[in-house]
Amino acid sequence: MTIDTGASPPTHNTPLALARGLLTGGVVGTSLAALVVGGIVKNGPLFATGLALPVVYGLLFFLAGMPRRAREAAVVPRTALAMIERLEAVEGESSDIPVQFELTVAPDDGPAYRVGITQDINLVDLSDYRPRGVVVVQYPPDRPWRVRIVKRPTPEWEDRAASSRLDSVPGTVRVAAPPEGCAFGFVVLLGLLIGAAAVVLLFRADLFDRDATANPPSAVRPSVSSTSSTTAVTSASGTVALGPGRSFLDRGELDRAFDSLTRGRDTHQALTVVVRERLLSVVFSPAGTQSPGFTPRALPYDRFPALVEEATAALGAGSPRTWQITADRLTGSLIIRVVVTGAEDTASLEADGRGKVVRRAPAK
Incomplete structure (x- = not known):
């Protein structure tokens, strides 16, 4: 059952909204690619661009939205x-x-x-x-x-x-914000891919020359595969993928994974650590730079299962869900973000370097 509330039709799929989604995805893709490529080829200006681009775009987006917010407030x-x-x-x-x-x-x-x-x-x-x-x-x-x-x-x-005394209406007579739709999500993803590809293509010579001549054979460790996990490490990044039936929330899995990526060296600094169910990704700080970093093994990963469980509780029960933990200190202090995505909703929270929750975002 539906009712006519006088609401305007969804605007997420208008040409302006789609263009904004494409631009947002492009900025995100360009920024992430600039951080990774800048770290690999040790290009300081490119790396700084990756840090500054989202800040500048966010400021411009805020300023551009001021007239609309003023109209809504009026x-x-x-x-x-x-x-x-x-x-x-x-x-x-x-x-x-x-x-x-x-x-x-x-x-x-x-x-x-x-x-x-x-x-x-x-x-x-x-x-x-x-x-x-x-x-x-x-x-x-x-x-x-x-x-x-x-x-x-x-x-x-x-x-x-x-x-006054009011009567209840059935739950089917419900009003909610219009969904964004598939087109909006598609253009955001397309923009992300275009932005990342543009950076890689512009610096492909530096990337390929570095792989062919700049690095000695010992600078890159080959992938090590087994029936239980796969590890790939370079001087700029590293990944560990677990086999079926295992999870990085299991006791000891993250400890073993970080040990394999850093070879037991706690001084190996990281820019970003991303943990999913069976995939761990680490972007290391470029050697000789002053970029903000942290020691991966210093993360409170004994708190990760509890943080994921707390974020998951906001979605309720009965729906499939995926989770992701991201740790970085680009703003000066170490921030751990947990995002849990269900069939229809997403919930998140932020914790400090000790694993204490400092901010929650309800399911939406």
């Missing part, structure tokens, strides 16, 4: 009553904690509908929100899924909320 929101179907507080580390609400919104000039939101609520005020309670909400007329609870409504609306 739109007068609609006010309506809503009934709390259920709520669940998410663990937080401050006085304001995120609370997940399931609401039945009853506009004065349209049919009622269900919507799910997450909003920060102060611990002192949490007792004011309970199932079957009526609250005052506001939302943009063209985006009815962006509902926010009004914590201090006007006296008129406060009296209406206190004296």
